[in-house]
Amino acid sequence: MKTILPLLKRIAYSLMLLLAVIVLNFVLVHLAPGDAVTAMVGDMGGATPELIAELRVEYGLDQNLPTQLFKYIAKMVRGDLGISFTHNLPVIDLILEHLPATILLVMTAFFMAILIGTVLGIIAAQRPNSLFNHLITVISLSGYAAPVFWTGLMLLISFSYYFPIFPSFGMETVGFRGTFLEKTFDVLKHLVLPAVTLASIYVAVYSRLARASMLDVLGSDYIRTARSKGLSEKVVVYKHALKNALLPVVTMAGLQFAQLIAGAVVVETVFSWPGIGQLAFNSILRRDQPLLLGILFLSTIMVVVTNLITDFTYRILDPRIK
Amino acid sequence: MSNTTNVTSMEVEYRPDRPLVEIWRMFFANKAAVFGLVLWTLIIFTAFLGPVIYSTDPFDLVGAPMEPPGEEFLLGTDYLGRDILAGIIHGASVTLAIGFSATIFTVIIGVTIGVLAGYYGGWVDTVLMRVTEFFQVLPALLFAMVLVSLFTASLYLIVLAIAVVTWTGIARLTRAEFMKIKEREFVLAERAMGARNTRIIWKVILPNALPPLIVTMALGVGVAILFEAALSFLGLGDPNAYSWGYMIGSSREYIWDSWWAVTFPGFAIFLTVLGISLIGDGLNDALNPKLREL
Numbered sequence: 062m063k064t065i066l067p068l069l070k071r072i073a074y075s076l077m078l079l080l081a082v083i084v085l086n087f088v089l090v091h092l093a094p095g096d097a098v099t100a101m102v103g104d105m106g107g108a109t110p111e112l113i114a115e116l117r118v119e120y121g122l123d124q125n126l127p128t129q130l131f132k133y134i135a136k137m138v139r140g141d142l143g144i145s146f147t148h149n150l151p152v153i154d155l156i157l158e159h160l161p162a163t164i165l166l167v168m169t170a171f172f173m174a175i176l177i178g179t180v181l182g183i184i185a186a187q188r189p190n191s192l193f194n195h196l197i198t199v200i201s202l203s204g205y206a207a208p209v210f211w212t213g214l215m216l217l218i219s220f221s222y223y224f225p226i227f228p229s230f231g232m233e234t235v236g237f238r239g240t241f242l243e244k245t246f247d248v249l250k251h252l253v254l255p256a257v258t259l260a261s262i263y264v265a266v267y268s269r270l271a272r273a274s275m276l277d278v279l280g281s282d283y284i285r286t287a288r289s290k291g292l293s294e295k296v297v298v299y300k301h302a303l304k305n306a307l308l309p310v311v312t313m314a315g316l317q318f319a320q321l322i323a324g325a326v327v328v329e330t331v332f333s334w335p336g337i338g339q340l341a342f343n344s345i346l347r348r349d350q351p352l353l354l355g356i357l358f359l360s361t362i363m364v365v366v367t368n369l370i371t372d373f374t375y376r377i378l379d380p381r382i383k
Numbered sequence: 384m385s386n387t388t389n390v391t392s393m394e395v396e397y398r399p400d401r402p403l404v405e406i407w408r409m410f411f412a413n414k415a416a417v418f419g420l421v422l423w424t425l426i427i428f429t430a431f432l433g434p435v436i437y438s439t440d441p442f443d444l445v446g447a448p449m450e451p452p453g454e455e456f457l458l459g460t461d462y463l464g465r466d467i468l469a470g471i472i473h474g475a476s477v478t479l480a481i482g483f484s485a486t487i488f489t490v491i492i493g494v495t496i497g498v499l500a501g502y503y504g505g506w507v508d509t510v511l512m513r514v515t516e517f518f519q520v521l522p523a524l525l526f527a528m529v530l531v532s533l534f535t536a537s538l539y540l541i542v543l544a545i546a547v548v549t550w551t552g553i554a555r556l557t558r559a560e561f562m563k564i565k566e567r568e569f570v571l572a573e574r575a576m577g578a579r580n581t582r583i584i585w586k587v588i589l590p591n592a593l594p595p596l597i598v599t600m601a602l603g604v605g606v607a608i609l610f611e612a613a614l615s616f617l618g619l620g621d622p623n624a625y626s627w628g629y630m631i632g633s634s635r636e637y638i639w640d641s642w643w644a645v646t647f648p649g650f651a652i653f654l655t656v657l658g659i660s661l662i663g664d665g666l667n668d669a670l671n672p673k674l675r676e677l
Contacts, residue, residue, distance in 0.1 A: 211649030
């Protein structure tokens, strides 16, 4: 019971956050000039005032705001995110269709960044004044300062044009036929550049964080005890120190997941990766409000779920937290 | 680097009567920070005097399309025949204007919320922190994209959108500092003497909370510049402002034939953000010598 209660509390709180996002979406739509009907009519190339009034009734825009808000929430909770004007399909179907590609990209970049960042950070922490340490500082600052879309374009120019190792766009070769294994390899080849681009920002963050927290942990009493027992440096660093040094990295990684998804929007645009970022970009070009707001809502759900997972990973890594 | 800061940080403790001089000296002892300062001096110089010295209008079609860097056009031309160098020079002021004004708005929102939450505590704190957490789960860039695309894109809207999606960091930091400082003896003494809340907040606590805030503000300028670049790259920028992000976005279809049209503006953004990050790190070392390793 002791472990289940905080879990339920967290879940209830997460649901409140999502409800708030729905309300925010509603407020934004109503603050924006024009309404759904105006946009639709604009798309159709004009309509008579009678038709406009009819559409308003049909979409419930003639009712008062609280009623509209209530109906909107009820709709969203049922998973009905509206209809995309441009695709003429339910927003939820469009998003679910593009979601796997984004999850593949974001997860690959996420683990790549944590792994590389932690390894770099730990090596740097063991040799505080070495050249390697300074090199890591330079890498991390550069990864942070370069706009992510520019990093992507530079990688494209380098490794897709001048050294044509990787394909330049999409997730698979058009018309590619082959066994499952060959297809997987084809997707992996497409995945490398976008994933490296997206990971580049976070490698910077995690390596600095891992370095700082490793230095902190290595200076603590229990590590001195471990060393004085005569344990080898390897055992001390990887068995005793690593677990504690990872805590801040895990927290930070979880907290930054929202930004990782946002970063994916830009990266997907650069590499024409067929995920929700690409979808968001197209919906902006065509002023497809329901689609864009649906994407904002669904990516927030992803963030909230990841935060929950992070929270529980943290509890497993650090049993002191109750 | 760490050795020199160590020595000077000890001197600070011996000469508390001249803190600004010491901060100044520590900052200048840091080579990376000085490099950042040099970069920013150049960028500010370019923003103010560049257009006077190099007056070519970045929107003008002055040459053949996609001309490689060479004698006539130092950095080449884009797919329409616009001068890249002119774009970079004229884009500097747009970048700086956005960077600074967005940071000012971010600070106004963040500090106000952080002060109220940290100083008053209780239910005010609970409510404001819930709001902050709410903004933190929204993917910032995506939210900014939504804000800008729902309304008509202009520099003001972009500045506001950037502030709305980035204030949470400053708010949390301000709150933490206020919660820490408000329990200190000199604050309690002020309160015992009957000082009003406004005096304690602005005259007593805030000046003591400034060092970490200044560092975060410097880094915030970099964040704002990156946000503007990304929005402009995605085609959500102000159509009347020639910004570096816009240059990259408009030329990205042509990268195979004119790499220079995206490489140079991106490098300009890179140097600008790198410069302000180095300055921020340098200020961090100089203002909070004890937190150097963080």
